[in-house]
Amino acid sequence: xxxxxxxxxxxxxxxxxxxxxxxxxxxxxxxxxxxxxxxxxxxxxxxxxxxxxxxxxxxxxxxxxxxxxxxxxxxxxxxxxxxxxxxxxxxxxxxxxxxxxxxxxxxxxxxxxxxxxxxxxxxxxxxxxxxxxxxxxxxxxxxxxxxxxxxxxxxxxxxxxxxxxxxxxxxxxxxxxxxxxxxxxxxxxxxxxxxxxxxxxxxxxxxxxxxxxxxxxxxxxxxxxxxxxxxxxxxxxxxxxxxxxxxxxxxxxxxxxxxxxxxxxxxxxxxxxxxxxxxxxxxxxxxxxxxxxxxxxxxxxxxxxxxxxxxxxxxxxxxxxxxxxxxxxxxxxxxxxxxxxxxxxxxxxxxxxxxxxxxxxxxxxxxxxxxxxxxxxxxxxxxxxxxxxxxxxxxxxxxxxxxxxxxxxxxxxxxxxxxxxxxxxxxxxxxxxxxxxxxxxxxxxxxxxxxxxx
Numbered sequence: 001x002x003x004x005x006x007x008x009x010x011x012x013x014x015x016x017x018x019x020x021x022x023x024x025x026x027x028x029x030x031x032x033x034x035x036x037x038x039x040x041x042x043x044x045x046x047x048x049x050x051x052x053x054x055x056x057x058x059x060x061x062x063x064x065x066x067x068x069x070x071x072x073x074x075x076x077x078x079x080x081x082x083x084x085x086x087x088x089x090x091x092x093x094x095x096x097x098x099x100x101x102x103x104x105x106x107x108x109x110x111x112x113x114x115x116x117x118x119x120x121x122x123x124x125x126x127x128x129x130x131x132x133x134x135x136x137x138x139x140x141x142x143x144x145x146x147x148x149x150x151x152x153x154x155x156x157x158x159x160x161x162x163x164x165x166x167x168x169x170x171x172x173x174x175x176x177x178x179x180x181x182x183x184x185x186x187x188x189x190x191x192x193x194x195x196x197x198x199x200x201x202x203x204x205x206x207x208x209x210x211x212x213x214x215x216x217x218x219x220x221x222x223x224x225x226x227x228x229x230x231x232x233x234x235x236x237x238x239x240x241x242x243x244x245x246x247x248x249x250x251x252x253x254x255x256x257x258x259x260x261x262x263x264x265x266x267x268x269x270x271x272x273x274x275x276x277x278x279x280x281x282x283x284x285x286x287x288x289x290x291x292x293x294x295x296x297x298x299x300x301x302x303x304x305x306x307x308x309x310x311x312x313x314x315x316x317x318x319x320x321x322x323x324x325x326x327x328x329x330x331x332x333x334x335x336x337x338x339x340x341x342x343x344x345x346x347x348x349x350x351x352x353x354x355x356x357x358x359x360x361x362x363x364x365x366x367x368x369x370x371x372x373x374x375x376x377x378x379x380x381x382x383x384x385x386x387x388x389x390x391x392x393x394x395x396x397x398x399x400x401x402x403x404x405x406x407x408x409x410x411x412x413x414x415x416x417x418x419x420x421x422x423x424x425x426x427x428x429x430x431x432x433x434x435x436x437x438x439x440x441x442x443x444x445x446x447x448x449x450x451x452x453x454x
Contacts, residue, residue, distance in 0.1 A: 021061060022135040024156040024218055026054040029127060031159050032225035035166050042233025045111055049120035053229075056124020057131060063088045064347055065357055073260040074275060075329075075356055077345075079121045082106055083271045086338045088347075091132040093141050093188055099129040100181050104228075106271065108173060111236040112286050114274045123232065130184065130228060134221025136214060139188045140195025150195065150202045154214040161222045166230035172238075176231050187224050191217040240286045244310035246294070247283035248318040250276050255299030255327045256445045257361040257417075263298035265320075266337045268305070273337070294318050297335060300326035300443070326442040327358055328426065333435040343434060352381070352429040358443065360384075360417035360424055368415070368426075369442045372408040378430040378437045380406040382413055384421045405429075414446075 033053065036043060043050045052069070059067065062076035080088065085102045089095050103126040110122035132138050137147040169183060170176030194213050201209045250263035265282045266273040270292070276282035282296075289312045296303040303320035310316050325331070333343035346353045360366065370380040383403045402421070404413055415421065426441055428434040 021152075022132050022138065023152040024154060024159055025057045025128065025131055027156040027159040028131050028134075028218055028222045028225055029054045029057045031161050031219075031222040032166075032229055035161060035164055035226045036229060036233070040230070040233055041237045042111075042229055045233065045236055046116040046120050046123075049116040052120055053124055053127065056121050057127040059121065059124040060091065060128035060132075064354070066359070071260065072262065072278060073258070074121075074262065075345075077347075077356070078264055078273070078275060079118075079125050081338055082273060083338055086342070089129075091129060092138045092143070093133070093192075096129055096133055096138065097181075097184070097188075099126075100184050101177055103129060104177050104180050104232075105173070108232055108235055109271065110274075111232060112240060113272060113284050115283060117277075118274050123229075126228070127225060130187075131221050131225060133184055134187050134191050134217050134224065136191045136195030136198060136217050139191035139217075140199075142195060142199070146199070146202050149207075150198055150210065151214065153202070153207050153210045154218055155211060156218075158215055159218050159222060161219060161226065164223050164226060166223075166226040168234055169227055169231040173235055176235055180228060180231070183224055183227060187220060190220050241312075242286050242288045243312050244287040244289045245283070245285045245315040246287060246292070246308065246310060246318060247281070247315060248294075248320065250280040250282060250296045250298065250303060251319065251321045252280070252296065252298040252301040252303055253324045255301070255324065256364065257359045258299045258327065261299055263296050263303075265294065265296045268293040268295055268337060294320065295335070295337065296320045296322075297329065300324055300328050300331055302330075302332075302335065326440070326444060328441050328443050329356055331442055332440040333433075333438075341433075346428070346434060352378075352427045352431070353434045355426040355428075355441075358424045358426075360422055361445075362417050362419060362422070364417045365446045365448070366415055366417065367442075367444050367446050368406075368413040369444075370406045370411045371439045371442070372411055373437060373439060376408055376437045378428065378432075380411075380438065380441065381427045381429050382406060382424065383427070384424045386420050386422050 059076050059079055063080055065076055066073055067076045089099050107122045107126045110119040135151040137150045169179030194217050198210050198213055250265060252263050262278050263276045263280060265276060272284060274282055274284060287310055289310050291309045293305055293307050295305045301322050301324035303322035306318050306320060308316050308318050330343050330345040335344045338344050342348065345356055368382060381403060383401055385401050406413060428437050430437045
């Protein structure tokens with residue numbers, strides 16, 4: 001089972017908890033939604049997904065991790081990384097400022113070309129960066145214990161902006177993007193002053209003095225969020241000259257314990273992407289006419305790509321079929337939609353190329369095989385652990401993290417999923433492109449007696 005917001009796994013290289021989480025994200029988002037009303041264009045676009053923004057606003061804290069919604073799982077990175085934003089950025093000033101324009105543009109794109117579910121998730125990623133900015137320690141660039149206390153010493157029940165009328169940040173996408181950046185700069189100054197003011201009060205533990213000041217930042221962040229949502233919904237209603245529609249079904253088998261993970265569909269060489277529903281159905285609308293190469297994958301199954309030519313005002317149907325080979329997404333390192341220089345679903349760190357968290361089924365036997373290239377002397381490091389609560393106290397004793405290196409001479413790991421072996425992460429320990437080390441990494445369920453060699 002994948003973790004859900006409120007319960008997230010241990011990223012097998014470090015604790016995947018929101019150690020510096022701006023606690024009232026949902027309440028800030030809800031206060032902004034309350035100001036839109038039920039007839040707002042954004043609500044009309046998102047439908048029932050509108051209320052899910054109070055959950056999706058956590059998205060950016062789940063980088064490289066699974067995210068769970070009722071009835072469906074997905075990897076948060078599918079709504080965090082895209083061409084033009086191929087790396088995770090810090091949520092603290094000054095680096096968080098680099099997120100504003102690209103995520104604003106991508107969220108607006110999703111509103112105009114994808115369904116309500118996908119659009120709401122992209123908006124959730126943008127909301128997280130915007131709301132984090134309003135946290136006093138984020139704006140004042142504080143980290144550590146002081147950061148944690150300062151941003152969470154606030155009563156979320158007091159977050160309400162009932163007398164606020166949301167403002168339009170610009171009448172065109174370009175003007176609104178610039179207006180959003182200006183609004184965020186104002187928010188930084190607003191909360192930075194308060195963070196500096198609170199430094200000593202937090203140090204001496206004067207929570208009573210801290211709470212009302214942090215609340216001021218939470219309220220101003222709610223106003224900014226209301227402006228942002230109002231602007232996105234308004235811009236999404238602008239007429240478009242691009243009216244090509246692409247839809248179809250992705251027929252790919254689900255991986256074991258990954259049945260609730262839908263297929264991802266991308267248009268090669270563009271920033272257009274979407275997740276299909278669990279039946280495999282997907283759709284893009286308002287696309288520019290012209291030729292496209294359509295690709296899709298699900299868990300370890302990759303579809304045969306198709307080339308289509310879209311015409312304005314017409315709907316093109318493109319179904320995609322394929323077979324499952326492994327439970328590792330992009331285990332052959334061939335999918336390179338994000339960047340031609342690196343494989344999707346693998347993230348380069350100081351340790352090497354870290355793959356995504358893979359859920360394992362208790363009692364199921366597995367075989368993991370690293371198919372090294374001849375002469376490769378790098379390692380493939382396999383690590384696993386159990387699931388953990390989402391927001392771990394920073395004083396908690398961490399659970400045992402087990403690890404096993406694979407080499408060209410010892411390249412197979414047989415094991416059985418269990419409570420202590422519930423989630424796995426694979427890392428290709430190399431500074432080179434991982435395809436130079438391995439032709440593929442395969443994780444397959446096996447039947448019969450328990451395998452040897454765990």
